[in-house]
Amino acid sequence: MSYLVLARKYRSNTFDEVVGQEHIGQTLVNAIKTGRIAHAFLFTGTRGVGKTTMARILAKALNCLASDEPTAEPCNECEVCLSIGRGDDMDVVEIDGASNRSIDDIRELRSNAIFRPSRSRFRIYYIDEVHMLTREAFNALLKTLEEPPAHVKFIFSTTETEKIPATILSRCQRFDFRNIPTRAIAAHLRTLCDAEKVTAADDALFRVARAAGGSMRDGLSLLDQLMSAAGEVTDEGVVRILGTPSDERMNDIAAAIADGNSAAALGALAGVLQSGVTLNSIIVALGGVYRNMMLVSTCGAQSDLIELPEMQLKAVSELATRFSTPVLVHGLALLQAAGRNIRGSSVARGLIEATLVRLAEAEKFISPEHIIERLEQLASMGVGAGQKKNSL
Numbered sequence: 230m231s232y233l234v235l236a237r238k239y240r241s242n243t244f245d246e247v248v249g250q251e252h253i254g255q256t257l258v259n260a261i262k263t264g265r266i267a268h269a270f271l272f273t274g275t276r277g278v279g280k281t282t283m284a285r286i287l288a289k290a291l292n293c294l295a296s297d298e299p300t301a302e303p304c305n306e307c308e309v310c311l312s313i314g315r316g317d318d319m320d321v322v323e324i325d326g327a328s329n330r331s332i333d334d335i336r337e338l339r340s341n342a343i344f345r346p347s348r349s350r351f352r353i354y355y356i357d358e359v360h361m362l363t364r365e366a367f368n369a370l371l372k373t374l375e376e377p378p379a380h381v382k383f384i385f386s387t388t389e390t391e392k393i394p395a396t397i398l399s400r401c402q403r404f405d406f407r408n409i410p411t412r413a414i415a416a417h418l419r420t421l422c423d424a425e426k427v428t429a430a431d432d433a434l435f436r437v438a439r440a441a442g443g444s445m446r447d448g449l450s451l452l453d454q455l456m457s458a459a460g461e462v463t464d465e466g467v468v469r470i471l472g473t474p475s476d477e478r479m480n481d482i483a484a485a486i487a488d489g490n491s492a493a494a495l496g497a498l499a500g501v502l503q504s505g506v507t508l509n510s511i512i513v514a515l516g517g518v519y520r521n522m523m524l525v526s527t528c529g530a531q532s533d534l535i536e537l538p539e540m541q542l543k544a545v546s547e548l549a550t551r552f553s554t555p556v557l558v559h560g561l562a563l564l565q566a567a568g569r570n571i572r573g574s575s576v577a578r579g580l581i582e583a584t585l586v587r588l589a590e591a592e593k594f595i596s597p598e599h600i601i602e603r604l605e606q607l608a609s610m611g612v613g614a615g616q617k618k619n620s621l
């Protein structure tokens with residue numbers, strides 16, 4: 230079976246298809262429609278957020294043969310659009326700034342830039358990771374940027390804007406690419422799974438999207454791994470490749486804590502460990518559940534800060550009602566400390582278990598200061614010491 234990786238098979242072909250970067254697509258479309266097209270563009274943002282994809286769409290828009298002038302809707306069918314899509318068009322030169330960073334590389338670029346494009350409107354230079362250029366190379370590039378031939382366009386991309394000289398920055402139209410929200414990555418993965426007729430649970434796709442950390446490329450590559458291993462996206466597959474526990478299992482632990490049932494919490498923990506998830510991943514995931522509960526409790530379930538699939542949002546919102554905000558904040562601090570303490574510890578599992586017990590039996594672990602403060606409050610309210618009030 231010939232297998233084409235998802236990132237290539239489903240690469241976005243139009244400005245509005247680049248997930249999470251709609252603001253940039255829209256600005257570029259407007260620039261093209263009004264004929265105000267810069268000589269040099271700078272695309273900034275972390276890896277895998279769509280910079281190269283956007284650069285190729287812009288190159289197609291500038292050079293598409295189906296239109297007499299730059300078009301916001303390149304045809305994606307003409308020879309030029311197709312070769313730009315493959316990254317081998319003769320007038321669109323893609324340069325890796327990391328391996329072509331010397332002054333000689335830029336001199337060569339400059340001497341070629343004077344020639345008119347062979348079949349397109351523009352000769353386009355796309356320099357990826359442009360911050361890697363040497364100082365001399367930047368100086369040479371600056372000369373071309375100061376007096377660019379009318380038939381030349383530059384698109385630079387970088388993950389480290391602060392390393393680019395101000396003289397270059399000031400001559401570029403700058404576009405800041407965002408990290409893509411987990412929700413948007415998950416939705417895109419769902420679209421691809423449907424197109425590939427691959428079954429996948431929402432929860433599993435969200436875990437993949439979360440692990441991608443804002444990078445669509447990472448999300449697609451993880452999905453590739455899952456699909457090529459099993460032909461479908463299963464919970465076991467996600468545990469094997471990502472090592473992250475299912476949300477459902479984490480909720481079971483949180484529910485046991487809410488019940489004050491230490492035994493059930495430890496039993497749930499044992500079950501997760503048995504499925505091959507590491508202690509560290511469990512702490513990270515449980516911290517995530519606590520964070521989401523805290524967000525529900527303080528900002529409401531509809532807050533944009535909470536990125537969860539629908540079912541999961543409902544479950545976490547219900548769980549959140551069973552804790553007070555201070556308890557959730559305190560719980561997060563305990564989990565953070567536990568995560569730090571298990572590194573290199575020979576009793577790591579015991580530490581995590583102790584943390585769960587402590588969370589489940591929180592009222593038995595109140596600090597002496599807190600008890601005194603509470604007693605003083607009660608005394609000032611005139612409540613007798615005999616009336617025990619079971620709250621934090």
Ligand SMILES: [Zn+2]
Nearest residue numbers: 293304307310
């Ligand atoms: Zn075209």
